Each structure stands twice: as structure tokens, then as C-alpha cells.
Amino acid sequence: MADVTILEWSRFSNVYRHGLPITLGEGDEGYVQLMRDNQTNQLVAVKTWHKEPHTDVSMMNDVFNYELAAMKKFNGVKYFPKLIGIVPNADSAVSFSLVQEFIGDIRSKRTLSLLDAINDNELMYQEIVSAALDVSEALAEMHRNGWVHCDVKTDNVILKTDSVLQETDVGSDNGWWINEPPTNSSASFHAKLIDFGGARPISEAKLPKKLPKKMKKYMYEMCPQIAPEVVEGLGKVPYSFESDVYSFGRLLKDISELSGLVELDQLANRCLAKSPKKRPNIDSVVDELKKLQ
Template identity: 25%
Template sequence: MDPLSVIQNIISAAQYIKSICDQVKANKQQCQRLSNRIEIILSPVKTFAQNPASIRPENLAALNDLVICLGDCRTVVHDFYSANWAKRAFQNQTDNETFRKLNDRLSASAQQLSLSLDITRVFDREADKKDIEEDLADIESKLNDIIDMHQQTSQQIDNLAQSVDQMRVQILAQLSTKKEEVKQMDTGFKIDVQIINSSSLLIDRMLGKGGIAQVYVARWDSEMVAVKKLNVPQMSQKDLKDFYNEANIMYRTRHPNVVLLQGIVQEPDNYMLVMELMDKGTLLDLLRSTEDLTWSKRFNFAIDIASGMAYLHKNKIIHCDLKSLNILLDRHETCKIGDFGLAKIRLNSTASLASVKIEPVHTVSGIRWKAPELLQPNGKFTKESDVYSFGVILWELSERKIPYAEAATDGEVTKLVIDDKVALEASCPPKFQDMIRNCTDRVPKFRPSFANICGTLDALVRDEPLHPLPVALTGAAALPPLPVAKPVVPMEDNPANRRIKNQKFKEFWINYWGPNTVSVDWADFFDCLSDYLIRGGLREFNEEEIKQQFGIIHGKVSMNSFNTRTQELSSLKELALQKK
């Protein structure tokens, strides 16, 4: 290394040592003394930089030794500047031997460089002893402070450990008491549902969670199901009562548009509702998505919900919390009504809003679907209040927005609804708008029943085709609209009439799909038959014949019937090709 570079390294090391000396945590006097001596040596060294030619080989060797020495000085001083100084000070006390060796090396370097310095005065041993004594006293004081702090911390940890132990004992006692209460509460509720053993459920993943429950996807007897699991430690007697109430209501309802309850788990540490899995999530999520929704699909959603609610009301069940978040969709996008946690069985009285705690969910409070009369003191849940909620859902189907989005809080929503400041106007077909107005009429008695709503929707779909017919699978243009089947009196059930009805359906099939259709499957047949029944065929087939058409035997879809229907599809395809 050339002389100038060596000198620059010496200057850099000296400057760094000086910059941190005032901030060292221990041995401050000895570090400061060392820095001062380096500064004294540095002054004559800088003269070499002004006249590099005067540097002799022995001077260069001495300068290199000084670079190494200053590097070691820098390391020692930095150790007492860093955070782990206490460990070094405790292990090595004042490092007086280290400082003595560094001072000796500095003194030797000064002598080798033949610097005009008074070495004895600069490296005064008595001054070193005084520095050691002061540093020892300082370290002893700091170590005593550390020991005191450690003792205080240990005492605090001991106190905290005692508090944690006491809290643990209290929690265990409370948990034990809670379990006993739950066991005692079990005997107070009658339940008439299938009991499922929790060991038969294989939990897959969590779908969501609320205040006292989580919802999971699970496998049960080779079937994927949804499991609503309650948090037992957080359950009150009312929570358990609501659990059994929801189970009883769901289990007694058997309808294509109501979520099916398979059974419940009823164990000391496990309370679960086991339900059919709704793959497509909630109607709320679908409406907030960017997925394209035809008016045909929206009408189908409305028919699904109205059909399910008509069934519930016929069985004297008031839902009390009907909203798009509680409408679930299966893999075929059939809407089903779920979440009966607030539902009431209507006997001779109605439930009061004041007695039911309505919790905000999904960041959109359920109050946006509540009828105006429920927002008044002592408001009563009725069939008509369910109809109002349905009207709000119809508005959502049209607009795909949050109801009363301009209101930021529940209080603002309540004021808007009670004061009748905002009407739920929608940009939709006129008859659909009429239905929204009728369902959300401020006077409950003027709202239609769900039975009437189903009839109105059926007439709308039957008399006014809402979407173009399917395009042939070959990619041909859409066929012209089908003639609407006229209502007829049900035919007498005999072999001749059955042949006539089957032939009429086959002709409808050919017109529906067109002669260019290459292949069809079970879902195509299902769609076509459903459309045929809605457009008038429903009045030709009796209930038993409709079940047979869909392959339903004793309430279940028969695989033999499915295979038979598949063969019929092949025949229909051949018939279509012949007609071509």
C-alpha cells in the first residue's frame, strides 16, 4: 500500500475513535485517554502526507504497524460503545490489561516514527492508574443498578406468574361451572332431529365466523357439508335456546328453497348444526360481484326466494331476518333460505323486535332490510314484515347495490325509513317495479302474501319471455321465441293421454333446442322440462307425473330413472335429426 493510503487509514481510524468516545457505556476515562494520545501522535504523522518523499522505508513499516494498532483500538472502544458493553465489562472488569497493551503499542509506534514527542509525559502511568480507578467505580455503580433492576424485574415476573396462576384457576372454575350449566340446560329443551357424532365429521376449512359461532366445510359420510359450530365457553342459556330453536325449525322444513339441516352434534364441548353445503355463497356476494346477471336469472332468484318463504309462512314460520346475506346459492345457483337463528314459530302471538338482538353482519347491518313498523317502539315481527324484507331483496336484484347506501349508520337508515324520505325506486321492468312497491308498502296489510307473490311471478315468467332462447350447440343463431303454451284442463290419466302429453313435450323439445342440436345432457333436459312446465305444461301434468318426469321416486332422484331419461334424450336427438 502506498504511503498516502496508509496515512489516510490512520486518520480515518483516529477520527472514528474520537467520534464515539463520548458515547461509550463503560471505561470512559481510559477510552478518552486513549483517544487523546492518538490525537497527539496524529499531528506529526500528518506532516508525512505533506512531504511523501521524506518517508523512509523504516517509517513506512512503522506507519503500517500504527494502522494495525489503531484498528485494534477502534475494536475495543466500539465494544464499550455497543449494546453488549455490560457483558464485556462484567467478564473483563476494566480491561486494564488490554488498555495497557494498546498504550504500549502506541508508544512504540511513536518511537519508531522518531516523532518529536515527550513519550514519558504523553504516556503517564500514574494517569492510567487514576483512569482505571474512576472506570472501576463507574462500572461498579452501573452493575449495581443492573442487579437492582434485575431483582425488581424478577419480582414483577413472580407477581405476574402468581396472577396468571390465580386467573387460570378462576377460568378453569368458571369453565367447569359453564359446562355444568350447559349440561343442565340440555334437559330443558326438546329436540327432534338426527343426532350426529362429531367423530364422523372431518373438518376441511373455515368459511367464516361470528360472535359465538364459526362455519366450516366438512366431510360427513362421503358428503361435503357445512358445519356451524358454537363456542361453548361463550354460550349463554339464550344462545343454547336459539341453537335448539334454529335446529328445530330447520329440521322440520323440507323444501327445495330452504337450506337442508342434516342433523346436529350435541355433546358437552360440541354444539353444531350440520347443513347442506351451498357452494356458490350468498346472494349478497353475488349481487356485489361483477358477474353478469340476466333478467331471467334474477326472476328465477325471486321465484326461489318467494317459494321458500311461502312454504315457511304456510307452516307458520316467520323468518325475522330475511336479507340477501341469508340467501344462499347451491352449485346450480338455486336460491335457498338459511340462518334461522332469529326465526319464530307463529302461534297466537308475534315476536317483538325489542326482544331480539339484531347483530350487524358482513359489514352491512340487517336493519336495512327491516320494515318501518319494526323500527318503531315495540315493533312486531309478522309475515308482512318478511314480505317487506323480500321487497328490499327484489330492489337489490334490480340495482345490485346496498339498500340506502347513502346512509352511513343504522341511525341514518332508521330515520330515512321511518320518515319515508327515500323510496326504493329501481331501473327494472315495470311489473317488477310494481312488485317492489307493493312488497314495500308502508301499510303492512296492503302488502301481498308470498302465495300471491309466487302467482304473480309465475304469470310474469310464463306470459312475458324474459330472455332469448338458447343458441344451438353448433353455434347457430338464436331461434325465434316459442309460442306460449295455453292453459288447459289437466287430462285424464290414461295410456292414450300419456302418449299425447309425451308427444307434445317431444315437439316442444325440438322447437326449444332446434334441429341442429348435436348432443344434450341431463342438465339440458332439466332446463327444457322446467321451461315447458312454467310455460303451460304445469297445467297438463299432475304432481305424480311431474315427479316421474324428473326421475323422483319416493322423494329422491332414482339413478334408474336417470338412466332411462338419458336413453330418452338419445331418442329425442334422433327425432330432431329426422325432423331436419
């Protein structure tokens, strides 16, 4: 735990909506709560790993250690959430919860994923391209430093506003002013790539696995962002820079299908090439997205 700030629970308090603590998200491995840092009066996101009788504690510790290592590695880079520290937690499978910046609207106390923003028709053309560029820049930063994310998808991209408004300010019902910000606001939006539970240094990328046919079918149907060589267990290390590009291509495909942006669809198809060798590298993807701005 070197170079990580260990915090005390007394520093944090729950944030409530309708009398219940606010949960920002929950998955098979854990959940993220919205809390207030009483020392700074800032909202933070606290991630805790489930502790159940069937929990594989060893695997959860691996997930936690890699996620913490990735957040330390890229802390301060604008395309990723800021790491604040860790806090001991007896209710967590890994003995700690991870504290990071809250990415969302401070008044409504809600997050907005890229998927939800596009589904709700919240983003204009330029903002969609800008968000895609931010994610590509995030991946480029990881790849330059020898890391792979392994789970790039629209749900793992959260929009952050640079609005100067405070929690006490009055505004729209949901707090998002993407197209028409108030005259006293300097709101602009940036995309941040989250969830490093699957991230690895490329030298420690997961080894190939021969999955049963039923599991392969499930992966193709339910996890379309996972590259085919990963599902099939091909190559020496199926998780690679190329598999990240494939996942990014799936993200672009989702965006283009929802928004109708043909330019993104063409780039998505190249990223989704079945052969890893035929996919563009992430730096060339960044360059192409910059040309669309």
C-alpha cells in the same frame, strides 16, 4: 332432541385451503365451517355457536332450539338446506353444533350468495327472477305452516347448483358456470333461504321492544331489511308475515338496484309499504314473480 340424528365428531374431518380450515361464514353468534362427512364422503356445513365469557347462554340456547326446530320442520323442502344432524361440541355455547348440507361449489369449496352473484354480474335476467321466485316460495312455505323467518336478506340466500360435475372435474377458476356451462355439465341454479336463528312460529313471534333512539337509528341504517314496525316496537307482535314481506321487498329492491330490473323494483315498492296492511301477501308476490318468468 327427539327426531334428530346425533352424530359423532369422529365422522367428520376439516377441509383445508392454503393449510387452514375453511370457514364459510362468521357472525356475532357463531361461525360455519366446511367439513367432510367421512361416512358419505360429502361436504357439509357445520354451524357452531360462540362460547365466550360474555355469551348469553340462555339466549343462545333459544336461538339454537328455534333454528333446529325450523330446520326439522322444513327439512326436505327444496328451498331450504337439508338438516343432517347435530354433533356434541364442548366448544359451543349450546353444547351442540348443527350439521347441514353444503350449498356451494364442491370443487372450489366456496359458497355464492345472491348478493355476491349479482354484484359480480354472474346472473342473467331469467336467473335473477328465478332466484327471487325461489325465495318467495320459501317464505310462502314458511307462512303456510305458521312460521316467520324474521331475517330475509340477500346475504341469507345462497345459490345451489345442480351440476353433475364432481370435485375432481376441471373447469373454470371459481367453479360457477351460470351463463355458459360446459357441454358436459347440466348446471342449473336454485336459491335456498338459510339462517333460521331468528325464525319463529307466528304464535311465538318476538314481542315489541321500545328501543332507544340511537339503536333505532342504527337499525334503520345497518339493518334496512327490518320492517319499521319492528324497529319502532309497534303492534302486538312486530315480527309477522307482513314484516317478512317487507324484508323480501328490501331484497327485491337490492336486486333491482344492482341489476336494473324495473319489474322487480315495482314489486319491491309495494312490499315496502310503510303500513303492513298495504303490503301484498306472499302468495300474491309468488304469482307476480311467476308472470315475469
